[in-house]
Amino acid sequence: MNPNIPPRDGRQRVVIVGAGFGGLKLARRLSRQSAFQVILLNKQNYHEFQPLYYQVATSGLEANSILFPLRAVFGGCKNVHIRITTVTGVRPADKAIDTELGPVEYDALVIATGADTNFFGMQNIIERALPMKSVAEAIALRNRILQNFEDALSVDNEDEKQGLMNVVVVGGGPTGVELCGTLAEMKRTVLPRDYPELNFDMMQIYLIESGGELLGPMSENSHQKSQEYLEELGVHVRLNTRVKDFDGRTVFMADGNTLRTNNLIWAAGVRANPLAGLPAESLGRGNRLTVNRYSQVQGVTDIYAVGDVALMTEEKWPNGHPQIAQPAIQQGNHLARNFIRVQKGEAMKDFVYQDLGTMATIGRGLAVVDLPFLRFSGVIAWFVWLFVHLMAIVGVKNRLLILINWMWNYVTYDNSLRLIIRPKLPKGNFDAIKARVDDQVVVK
Numbered sequence: 001m002n003p004n005i006p007p008r009d010g011r012q013r014v015v016i017v018g019a020g021f022g023g024l025k026l027a028r029r030l031s032r033q034s035a036f037q038v039i040l041l042n043k044q045n046y047h048e049f050q051p052l053y054y055q056v057a058t059s060g061l062e063a064n065s066i067l068f069p070l071r072a073v074f075g076g077c078k079n080v081h082i083r084i085t086t087v088t089g090v091r092p093a094d095k096a097i098d099t100e101l102g103p104v105e106y107d108a109l110v111i112a113t114g115a116d117t118n119f120f121g122m123q124n125i126i127e128r129a130l131p132m133k134s135v136a137e138a139i140a141l142r143n144r145i146l147q148n149f150e151d152a153l154s155v156d157n158e159d160e161k162q163g164l165m166n167v168v169v170v171g172g173g174p175t176g177v178e179l180c181g182t183l184a185e186m187k188r189t190v191l192p193r194d195y196p197e198l199n200f201d202m203m204q205i206y207l208i209e210s211g212g213e214l215l216g217p218m219s220e221n222s223h224q225k226s227q228e229y230l231e232e233l234g235v236h237v238r239l240n241t242r243v244k245d246f247d248g249r250t251v252f253m254a255d256g257n258t259l260r261t262n263n264l265i266w267a268a269g270v271r272a273n274p275l276a277g278l279p280a281e282s283l284g285r286g287n288r289l290t291v292n293r294y295s296q297v298q299g300v301t302d303i304y305a306v307g308d309v310a311l312m313t314e315e316k317w318p319n320g321h322p323q324i325a326q327p328a329i330q331q332g333n334h335l336a337r338n339f340i341r342v343q344k345g346e347a348m349k350d351f352v353y354q355d356l357g358t359m360a361t362i363g364r365g366l367a368v369v370d371l372p373f374l375r376f377s378g379v380i381a382w383f384v385w386l387f388v389h390l391m392a393i394v395g396v397k398n399r400l401l402i403l404i405n406w407m408w409n410y411v412t413y414d415n416s417l418r419l420i421i422r423p424k425l426p427k428g429n430f431d432a433i434k435a436r437v438d439d440q441v442v443v444k
Contacts, residue, residue, distance in 0.1 A: 008105070012343070016110045020048070020114045022310075026112070039106075040082045040083070045069060045084050046068060051174075055182070056135060086099065088100065092303060110304045111274065111275055112306050115323055117266060118286075128264065132266075148263065149198065161202065163260055166206075167204075172207060176267040180207045181362035187200055187203055188234070205235045206237075210241065214237070215368065222360070270308065282298050290311050291310045294338060295310060310331065361385045367381040
């Protein structure tokens with residue numbers, strides 16, 4: 001028995017690993033069902049609204065606007081137990097998982113661990129590029145960009161100054177497109193006022209995409225309009241171009257070309273985060289867990305997966321569903337319904353993904369929207385994007401904070417949160433501290 005986990009109470013215990021869109025939706029749905037004891041395990045004590053990471057990175061929103069405390073979500077839900085910990089592996093034969101708090105037994109295990117940045121094994125890029133798959137990484141990126149402009153004020157060498165000011169973004173999906181559009185808007189409106197001593201004609205923003213178009217899964221209209229909008233904003237778009245290396249000062253492309261920058265932002269792909277201990281036959285393309293239409297993981301029993309970590313195929317989706325919020329939300333909701341059906345003695349039903357559309361914003365008043373029945377772009381698309389993302393945020397307070405920030409930014413052309421915030425480090429022998437930490441990691 002693990003004293004860190006509530007004892008079994010006779011109800012079916014559903015252990016959920018991960019509080020992203022899928023895991024949170026499942027837990028919220030089961031929280032209203034007294035037949036289940038829900039154990040929700042997450043590394044942080046909050047839910048993150050991932051589509052707006054780039055706005056934190058570019059000073060449009062403060063981090064707390066896109067975070068929501070898990071205990072606030074489940075306040076008063078006596079059948080939901082939250083534990084902040086890291087899961088180190090699963091033991092299917094024992095129907096248990098191992099965590100830093102100790103082992104946790106389950107009747108049903110749901111893996112909703114999402115995905116992380118895929119660097120495709122390029123070690124220099126792993127060490128030197130700037131990812132953006134968490135709020136912490138978005139804040140680090142914001143600190144880096146703003147500190148670069150501060151440093152550029154004190155640099156006489158033109159090459160060094162350009163390296164500090166230039167930004168190269170790799171990946172032409174929604175993250176890369178939205179980030180480049182916002183940076184270009186800042187270059188035109190905000191940064192020259194903050195740093196009048198710098199010549200922002202020097203600052204170049206590049207978007208590198210290995211494929212032949214931006215926003216690949218979207219429509220041809222979105223491909224063309226997104227590139228057109230970015231180029232109008234001054235972003236240099238390079239398609240059919242692959243980055244092969246980065247030494248911290250120069251980006252090297254496969255075609256032999258190079259770009260001078262100290263800032264390589266990596267948004268080129270994701271790789272799923274399954275739990276250790278699952279059989280090799282469970283893993284599919286992109287390290288995702290192969291699941292059937294009930295979200296059951298192949299090769300094991302009583303283990304399910306939803307969201308980015310799950311690879312579920314349908315006739316219309318032979319390579320799996322896109323790794324975005326909607327499939328995760330719908331899978332979490334559907335799995336909860338199936339758990340309830342089984343409790344009532346009914347058969348599970350197949351999952352069918354309802355494609356509600358895809359959208360991306362490029363800059364102030366510029367966006368592209370693909371709905372199942374309509375495709376459009378421009379100002380109206382931008383307002384649709386604002387509304388949809390605002391309503392998807394968890395919590396009324398968060399929606400109000402974001403609405404106020406967006407209105408302020410729109411009226412004043414001023415991203416008002418340009419703050420360099422770093423944790424204060426304690427005094428001490430950091431080399432010795434690091435050595436002890438490294439030794440502990442090795443021992444574990």
